[in-house]
Amino acid sequence: MVLQILIQLGYTALLARLIAPENFAVMGIVLSLMGFAEIFSQIGLGPALIQRKDIDQSHINSAFTTSLGLGIIFTLSFVAASPMIARAYGIDTLKEIIPVVCSSFTISAMSVVPRNLMMKNMKFKSFFTASMLSIIGGNLVVGLWLAYGGYEIWAYVWALFAQNALMTLACWILQPTRIQFKWNKKATLQLLNYGAGSSLFNALNYAATKVDVAVLPLFSKGSALFPNTVSLNQAGMYERGAYVASLPITIMAKLSDSVLFSGMSKLQEETERLKRVVLAATNVLSILIFPLACFVFVFSEDILRIYLGNSYMGAAHLLQWLFVAVIFRTLTRPIDSLLRAKGEVYKGSWIKGIYLILMIVGVMVAGRYSVEAVAISIAVTTGIHYLMMIGFAHRISGVSVKEQLAALVPGSRIGAMTLLAAYLAKYMAVRSHIDGIWLLLFAIFCVVVGGCILVYIRPQWLGARSVNPLFIVPERFRKFPFLNRIYKAFDEE
16 A cells, blocks of 8 residues: 555656646546546445445346446536536636546446455455556556656546556456346345445545535636636646645545455444444554654645645645645544444435535635635634544444544654654754755654654553554564563553
């Protein structure tokens, strides 16, 4: 998973130097619309296969037939609607791009069954292999080859097409599944009983996280509803800043869907074990995301300069605010998995609906001032959403709000120490005339070494034994002197 992110980081960094910011704004529009519609095109049949304890051949056949039929319908619908969407945004290129990108509805529908059976059977290595093949083939081979050839936005478009096609092919090769083109009404309704609620839940959540990228370009048109306060270039910078901020969320989403959701679904009737999983996941995620957010806050300008180039330096302050939102979005993932595993998707959709409304109002109001105001509104709204979600987690599982907030303490401590270490490293680097990539490497070295020393001296800072990530380490690694000393420290208490 880390390797996938590193490859994606390298691909995005190169693409940002080969494609103008305006093209990213256009693709942000397309991907936001496609991503939202794709949730409905599959109506939650994949998650339903994972969540349902017992499935038979009729469920598999019905899931495949229904998904494929809906995928074709959504593809044709977006092809027909592409001229209208282009007129709405005032961007003629959308008429040509959307028909290609929307083919993903049909292509992805063909992989719904094998992909989700991988998750249900916890074949994470197979899923990783399929993902790697699609990323390397789609992004590194097709995308970069076309980008270097001067194809601009079409390099991005065809990279996405190739990535979807390769992912579908790899899923069928690595998870061979017997399919019969038969449709069973009873089996379909059984899947839809959960799947429809899952689709509604995911759609509202997705729309809330993409409304800023989808709506912001409208402020470049100039109208009574959308005054001309943001240029398309600024919208493109915001989209790239939002993309960089979304990378940790992408990791957490994959972890949530592949590990947490699958595992919690098997424990859906065991409330006490679910509570422990939620608290442990919250603790681990807080330890990861708080230090990362603090590091990005200090080095936002340097990260953007090295990663995307000098033309994106205007997004530095945006990135700082967007990473505040990243903290709350990351910490929400275990709760999302919990309510999906418990089958509480319809009740959870009410909270996601409120979240979406708050996001729309925030973007519409803040967009009249500046892109930075939009980023601030996103950070505030995601914080409100997180508070609503921890209250909901208490109602469905019994894990108290106090326990959930207490699980954030270790991450807050490490984050505060990271902030201090990052500022100190930056001060030392500037005094020593270190800049560029060497500045970031020096800062990362200082933070990592400082963190290891801190954990060695005070391992309790990572939380109590029941939620401490050190106790998730496989048994064969616990004999290392570094870890062995830490375990003894706990035993001596």
